[in-house]
Amino acid sequence: MRTYSEVNEGDRSNLLGQVTAQRERVTARLATVSHVVAVVSGKGGVGKSLVSAGLAAALARSGRQAGLLDADLHGPTAARMLGVRASGLAVRDSGVEPPLAACGVRVMSSDLLLEEAAPLAWREPGHERFVWRGALVAGMLREFLADVVWGTLDVLLVDMPPGSERLDTLAELVPRLAGVVVVTIPSDASYRAVRRGVEAARAGGISILGVIENMAGYRCGGCDTAGPLFEGDAGERLAREAGAPLLARLPFDPGLQSAVDRGEVGPAADALTAAAQALIAGLSRSDG
Amino acid sequence: MKFLCIECDRQMGFAERELPGDGTLAAVFTCPACSRSVAMLTNPMETQLVASLGVQIGGRTVPEQPFELTRSTVEGGRADAFADAPGQAGGRPVWDEAARERLSRVPSFVRGMVQRIYADYAAERKIAVITPEVMDTARRELGLEGM
Numbered sequence: 322m323r324t325y326s327e328v329n330e331g332d333r334s335n336l337l338g339q340v341t342a343q344r345e346r347v348t349a350r351l352a353t354v355s356h357v358v359a360v361v362s363g364k365g366g367v368g369k370s371l372v373s374a375g376l377a378a379a380l381a382r383s384g385r386q387a388g389l390l391d392a393d394l395h396g397p398t399a400a401r402m403l404g405v406r407a408s409g410l411a412v413r414d415s416g417v418e419p420p421l422a423a424c425g426v427r428v429m430s431s432d433l434l435l436e437e438a439a440p441l442a443w444r445e446p447g448h449e450r451f452v453w454r455g456a457l458v459a460g461m462l463r464e465f466l467a468d469v470v471w472g473t474l475d476v477l478l479v480d481m482p483p484g485s486e487r488l489d490t491l492a493e494l495v496p497r498l499a500g501v502v503v504v505t506i507p508s509d510a511s512y513r514a515v516r517r518g519v520e521a522a523r524a525g526g527i528s529i530l531g532v533i534e535n536m537a538g539y540r541c542g543g544c545d546t547a548g549p550l551f552e553g554d555a556g557e558r559l560a561r562e563a564g565a566p567l568l569a570r571l572p573f574d575p576g577l578q579s580a581v582d583r584g585e586v587g588p589a590a591d592a593l594t595a596a597a598q599a600l601i602a603g604l605s606r607s608d609g
Numbered sequence: 610m611k612f613l614c615i616e617c618d619r620q621m622g623f624a625e626r627e628l629p630g631d632g633t634l635a636a637v638f639t640c641p642a643c644s645r646s647v648a649m650l651t652n653p654m655e656t657q658l659v660a661s662l663g664v665q666i667g668g669r670t671v672p673e674q675p676f677e678l679t680r681s682t683v684e685g686g687r688a689d690a691f692a693d694a695p696g697q698a699g700g701r702p703v704w705d706e707a708a709r710e711r712l713s714r715v716p717s718f719v720r721g722m723v724q725r726i727y728a729d730y731a732a733e734r735k736i737a738v739i740t741p742e743v744m745d746t747a748r749r750e751l752g753l754e755g756m
Contacts, residue, residue, distance in 0.1 A: 323618065
């Protein structure tokens, strides 16, 4: 009896071909996107999504065509932060039109697909779910990349979920991942957690484009003075060790946080204007 | 996976796919030489494993729709998440009342996509009115899973 390798009379299922076609759709869609940049951290609660939204808005404000893909499928926030949570998605033969935020950023987030407060859940048999959930999440991310009509973009920021495991998925899906922006808070605990993410990125051959230290002190909304919040210098240490620029040190600002929660990303964009310019400069250097 | 007819030493070809609705799948393969058929039966877990990859045993019968995997697998999506434009096929068919009622029972999150597929199917075959019978035929011919 012939073996699997010896039987090659054509396979109508061609599952490998179907998977290859999916990958080619991602490549075709991103052909008009100059740079795909992942925003990562090694842990949750460091303000990565706020930084992503603010950075995207700052890029748009500086005249760049910017998009924001919220890859935190289970904890999406980007649509609300950019004020497009209520938007519907127009589906055409060419793909799914992403909402355009008032700040000029094109946005895609699972928040646009889910009812208020509803968790991301799957129609599936009720046992052994762990076996395929990873594949479903990766498939959803693939569709966000391939099926959204991103158009011509200078930068597509991808707000990654906490941790580093999904970065591998993104790096495999995206033909040319420009690199990552790393977000941390100053504390030593954050340094140690985020460093793992940095090492994971470097091990995968992914460039570290810069580090942003969030909650670097506390800005009093009443008297506009700044004070300490966390001990530590995680941002500087991570940037130094990665050989990457420290793009920004953002103090915790309750007013800025409240504005973002209301879908007003302007103050965050203000705070990240210089970081956006430095990011663009770094991307231009790497292009050259 | 491949199926080999040992007697004929020929690879069996995919013939049809059936989804009984209990989460399982049946795929029929036939020998091109002796016409003997075998059915591959997968349990719900195996069926879901393949579906999670966004691929179809037997190959695709209609082009992959935007967000197809997301829309067909996410549970309880927002009712007004999508506004589906008509497909490319010209000559929009009319839906009769029974077909419209049946379509209304499709979860709204995925309804627009299903509607596009049926409408394209009818338009491409110059079918002016979509009835439940047309939907059944399309479902069988296109192998529409869960639609």
